[in-house]
Amino acid sequence: MAKISKERKTTYYIGIGMMGIGFILFISVFFSAARFMNDPFVGGGPSFSNAVIGMVFMIAGSVVMNIGAKGTAGSGLLLDPDKAREDLKPFSEAKGGMINDVISNIDAIDQITNSKEAKEVIKVRCRSCGSLNDEDARFCKTCGKEL
Numbered sequence: 001m002a003k004i005s006k007e008r009k010t011t012y013y014i015g016i017g018m019m020g021i022g023f024i025l026f027i028s029v030f031f032s033a034a035r036f037m038n039d040p041f042v043g044g045g046p047s048f049s050n051a052v053i054g055m056v057f058m059i060a061g062s063v064v065m066n067i068g069a070k071g072t073a074g075s076g077l078l079l080d081p082d083k084a085r086e087d088l089k090p091f092s093e094a095k096g097g098m099i100n101d102v103i104s105n106i107d108a109i110d111q112i113t114n115s116k117e118a119k120e121v122i123k124v125r126c127r128s129c130g131s132l133n134d135e136d137a138r139f140c141k142t143c144g145k146e147l
């Protein structure tokens with residue numbers, strides 16, 4: 001079972017941290033705007049740049065998070081299909097597990113249906129010896145008489 005490396009997990013958490021900082025910066029603009037009663041988008045000033053920095057942080061954070069989760073190739077940063085497959089291995093294996101579960105469920109259903117069919121097989125009793133033969137048999141398997 002492939003695991004996501006420690007470095008990638010760290011990158012993922014850094015990404016979350018960056019998004020958090022960005023979000024706080026972005027939101028703080030609206031609080032300070034309410035406090036000073038000026039429009040941050042028209043008036044410019046430090047609160048407006050905080051919003052931009054906040055947004056940049058959030059976007060960069062989400063990218064870093066994505067790289068951490070899927071790897072450089074898996075997130076599309078590196079154009080290397082082989083590396084991408086390797087990076088996304090933990091995800092495809094999880095998906096494969098789900099598909100296997102579905103297949104085993106289908107197998108179980110198949111077994112139920114088959115056993116039901118087995119019960120419904122019609123037997124034909126031979127008129128001369130009384131032994132049971134398959135429905136489609138032309139001659140009795142015990143005495144050889146025609147059915």
Ligand SMILES: [Zn+2]
Pocket residue numbers: 126127128129130131140141142143144145
């Ligand atoms: Zn018979």
